[in-house]
Structure formats: structure tokens, C-alpha cells
Amino acid sequence: xxxxxxxxxxxxxxxxxxxxxxxxxxxxxxxxxxxxxxxxxxxxxxxxxxxxxxxxxxxxxxxxxxxxxxxxxxxxxxxxxxxxxxxxxxxxxxxxxxxxxxxxxxxxxxxxxxxxxxxxxxxxxxxxxxxxxxxxxxxxxxxxxxxxxxxxxxxxxxxxxxxxxxxxxxxxxxxxxxxxxxxxxxxxxxxxxxxxxxxxxxxxxxxxx
Numbered sequence: 740x741x742x743x744x745x746x747x748x749x750x751x752x753x754x755x756x757x758x759x760x761x762x763x764x765x766x767x768x769x770x771x772x773x774x775x776x777x778x779x780x781x782x783x784x785x786x787x788x789x790x791x792x793x794x795x796x797x798x799x800x801x802x803x804x805x806x807x808x809x810x811x812x813x814x815x816x817x818x819x820x821x822x823x824x825x826x827x828x829x830x831x832x833x834x835x836x837x838x839x840x841x842x843x844x845x846x847x848x849x850x851x852x853x854x855x856x857x858x859x860x861x862x863x864x865x866x867x868x869x870x871x872x873x874x875x876x877x878x879x880x881x882x883x884x885x886x887x888x889x890x891x892x893x894x895x896x897x898x899x900x901x902x903x904x905x906x907x908x909x910x911x912x913x914x915x916x917x918x919x920x921x922x923x924x925x926x927x928x929x930x931x932x933x934x935x936x937x938x939x940x941x942x943x944x945x946x947x948x
Contacts, residue, residue: 740790741765741799748777748784754830756801758784767801768823771830776803791822800826806879807835813875817867820860827855836879840913843872844943870936873943876909877935900929906938915946 744767746760756777757764767786769777778784786801787808800822802808807829814825828838831853841849842864850861903924910920923945927938 740792741788742790743785744788744799744801745783745785748780748782751777751780754826756784758786758801765799767799768826769801769803770807770826771832772807772834773801773803773829789822798822804835809875809878810835810839810872813868813871814864817860817863819863824855824860828853831855836876836913839872839875842868843876843939844913844946845869870940873936873939876913877905877939902929902933902935902938903927905935906942909939910942910946919947 744758744760744765746758746765748756749759749764750757751774754771754774755766755768756774757766759765767788769786773786784803786803787805788802789800789808789811791798791800800811802811811822811825811829814820814828815822820828829835831838833841833853838850838853841853845865847858847861847865850856850864851858856864906927907917907920907924910923911917920942923942926945927941929938
């Protein structure tokens with residue numbers, strides 16, 4: 740199986756690109772999100788690849804970032820969501836972080852606003868993936884991809900538990916204003932044995948819609 744390609748971007752037609760690796764051209768299907776991040780033709784590109792092997796064909800799906808590939812891997816575990824459908828969801832105009840946040844927040848209405856996602860599919864995504872997407876968002880936070888929640892200028896930020904800082908950062912990355920995230924986080928109680936996942940889930944339920 741091919742898991743990664745690095746080479747020259749030599750062709751781009753619709754949702755498919757061709758990457759030349761040592762004289763061999765690999766045709767790769769990409770989401771709109773990845774296509775928007777690709778360099779001009781003739782430049783070097785690196786794609787993370789999912790290989791779908793069928794009886795009569797092999798299809799390569801490429802991703803410019805680890806976050807999109809991780810979300811894709813979750814999407815294709817949902818019933819009736821194959822690789823092509825998952826690529827369609829990732830091409831619906833939302834960043835991977837935003838899609839994961841909608842699923843984690845159980846926002847069916849928000850998911851149906853993504854092109855190609857019907858109500859039934861949105862409900863399946865929420866039922867099967869909302870907890871996994873919560874974990875995924877926290878993983879991205881641990882990797883430093885979340886932005887920090889900034890305190891108001893000139894204000895001294897009160898000391899709080901480090902886990903609450905993680906939750907506030909995750910909420911900010913999902914699109915809520917820092918002031919909204921801080922307000923909800925301030926009301927969270929850290930019980931003995933509480934985990935980041937549990938705290939984030941509580942916060943998501945309390946956030947304004």
C-alpha cells in the first residue's frame with residue numbers, strides 16, 4: 740500500500756492531480772481543501788495517501804495535512820461513507836478542524852449545511868463519531884495545532900487548572916470567542932479522575948449555539 744508520495748506536481752485536472760515520483764506519475768484524488776493548498780505545477784509536493792484497492796482498480800486519495808487524513812480515516816468508518824463520500828465531505832467548504840468540531844458538538848444542522856451531507860448522513864456522523872472527534876480535537880491540541888486563548892489586553896489572567904486551559908483552547912479553535920470559552924470553562928468542576936475528554940464534552944454541551 741502507498742502511504743505517502745513526494746514528487747513534482749505535473750498535472751491537475753478537476754479533483755485529481757498527478758505527482759511524478761522518479762519518473763512514475765501517480766494519479767491522486769484530492770479534496771477541495773487539499774487542492775487549495777497545493778503549489779503551482781512544476782513544484783515539489785508531499786501528500787499523505789490512502790490506497791483503496793478494488794478488484795479491478797486501485798484509487799489513491801491524497802491529503803496535504805495530517806489533520807485532514809486523520810479525519811478522513813474516521814469518516815470512512817461510518818456506515819455508507821466510503822472514501823469518495825468522505826472526500827466530498829472534506830470538499831464541502833469547511834476546514835477539517837471545523838468539520839470535527841461540528842461532529843464533536845453534535846451539530847446536525849451545521850453538518851447538513853456542508854455540500855453533499857444530508858440529514859441522515861449527518862446524524863450517522865454524530866452518533867458514531869462525536870466522541871472520537873472530541874478525542875481528535877484534543878490530539879490536535881496536544882500537537883500544538885490549537886491556538887491559545889488570549890486574555891484581554893492589560894488584564895491579569897486568573898490561575899486555573901491546566902486541563903481547563905486545554906479545554907478553552909479547544910473551544911477557541913472550534914470557532915467560539917475566547918470570552919465565551921472562558922465563561923463556560925470557569926463553571927466546569929474537575930471531579931476526581933476527570934479526563935480532558937469528559938471536560939470538553941461538558942463544555943460543548945454548555946456552549947451557546
